[in-house]
Amino acid sequence: MHTPENRREIGKWIIGIITCCILIYITFEHLTGIIGVVLYLVDLIKPFLIGVILALVLNVPMSAIERLLKKKTFMKKGIRALSIVLALILIVAILILVAVLVVPELLRAVRLIVQIIGNGLNGLDALEDNAALMETPIGEFLAGFDIDWLGLKAQLDEFISANSGEFVNQAISVTGAFVSSVVTFVVALVFSIYILASKEKLKRQACRLVRVWLPGKIGEPLIHVCAVCSSTFQSFIGGQVTEAIILGTLCMIGMLILRIPYAAMVGALVGVTAIIPIVGAYVSAIIGAIMILTVSPIKALIFLIYIIVLQQLENNLIYPRIVGTKINLPAMWVLAAVYVGGNLGGPIGMLLGVPATSAAYSLLKEATGKREKYQQ
Numbered sequence: 001m002h003t004p005e006n007r008r009e010i011g012k013w014i015i016g017i018i019t020c021c022i023l024i025y026i027t028f029e030h031l032t033g034i035i036g037v038v039l040y041l042v043d044l045i046k047p048f049l050i051g052v053i054l055a056l057v058l059n060v061p062m063s064a065i066e067r068l069l070k071k072k073t074f075m076k077k078g079i080r081a082l083s084i085v086l087a088l089i090l091i092v093a094i095l096i097l098v099a100v101l102v103v104p105e106l107l108r109a110v111r112l113i114v115q116i117i118g119n120g121l122n123g124l125d126a127l128e129d130n131a132a133l134m135e136t137p138i139g140e141f142l143a144g145f146d147i148d149w150l151g152l153k154a155q156l157d158e159f160i161s162a163n164s165g166e167f168v169n170q171a172i173s174v175t176g177a178f179v180s181s182v183v184t185f186v187v188a189l190v191f192s193i194y195i196l197a198s199k200e201k202l203k204r205q206a207c208r209l210v211r212v213w214l215p216g217k218i219g220e221p222l223i224h225v226c227a228v229c230s231s232t233f234q235s236f237i238g239g240q241v242t243e244a245i246i247l248g249t250l251c252m253i254g255m256l257i258l259r260i261p262y263a264a265m266v267g268a269l270v271g272v273t274a275i276i277p278i279v280g281a282y283v284s285a286i287i288g289a290i291m292i293l294t295v296s297p298i299k300a301l302i303f304l305i306y307i308i309v310l311q312q313l314e315n316n317l318i319y320p321r322i323v324g325t326k327i328n329l330p331a332m333w334v335l336a337a338v339y340v341g342g343n344l345g346g347p348i349g350m351l352l353g354v355p356a357t358s359a360a361y362s363l364l365k366e367a368t369g370k371r372e373k374y375q376q
Contacts, residue, residue, distance in 0.1 A: 047184050051191030055199070056230070060237045062087040062196055084196050098272050101265045102287065108294070229359045232327055236355040239326030244274035246322065247314050254310065260303050261295045262288065270307075274314075282311065327358040 027034060042049070066083035073079075195202060206226075210219040248271020255263035266288035273284040285307040293300040320334040329337075334354055341353020 047187040048191055050184065050188035051195065054188055054192035055195040056233050057237055058084070058087050058091070058192060058196060059199070060234055060241075061090055063234075065090075080197060084193060094272065098268050102269050225359075225363060228362055229355070232359045232362065233355045235327045236323065236358065239323035240275055242326070243314075243319055243322045244271045246318060247271060247274045247310070250310060251307065254306055255303065258299075258302055258306060260292060260299050260306075262291050266291070266303075285311075323354060327355065329354070329358040329361055333357055333361060
């Protein structure tokens, strides 16, 4: 026989199920509008979301510098502020060094390639006027194409002149987007500095809010999950930086052995871009190949073959082991997280897939251990 308490519990369950069904129906009925609102809200708070991510990234070098300063100096105040400044200087110095090494050479390479293309078209047209050459099999082969090389060059010049206005508009649009991105980044950076400066206080406040406004069965596990995710992400950043240094060093050593030009420059570029899993090294490989191409096309081809082989070794051997060791995730699951995350979210999915999988792995392992003890 059902008591009044049982009937009230059953009534709550029925009301809850009906409410969930109604919410699910409304969500699917207005899915497009809800997604639009969510995207608008995400765009609105994007600088602050980026700031949180920057704070997590900057916290790795900042914490290391802060520990070093506490051991080596007698400062009692200002260590946190000095650590933040030194961490920012370190990262900015690395980026500026790579930019100073790479950007001028890349621009020179692009200009040289454009010049080579123009001179090549003139040269091919001159070959057709060479009577001695035209009597050879190569000349007969070129004559079979019947291409007006000078006309092709004139069309190329005319296309560039005709679309110069469009190029200017595109440049203005890109400049506007770049300025907007810079403003967003500056706001995010300032926000991340505030987070780092008072991270312990913010952590206490967040825990206090969760414990006060959420039931204990929900609040405490939520705090634990956030702590595991934060620790995992910081360990992942450390592993990613270690792996990037190893990949950049191996790239430079291999280029030196193969006598490929720009070894130190391309190695530094590969090391910096390798922060983005899988994709980053390929981006640097394309830039490096363009620069090497201006010196020797054969060397550029050798470089591409070498970087592809090195990237395959890195993806399947070095990366899973180094990053997996840092975040206590088996190499098999690191590799699976990279590929699944890449298919779902591209480079961002690759970057976040590994720490997310590691956090889930740690939480599942912990929950499984507790359940085994409960069942014994």
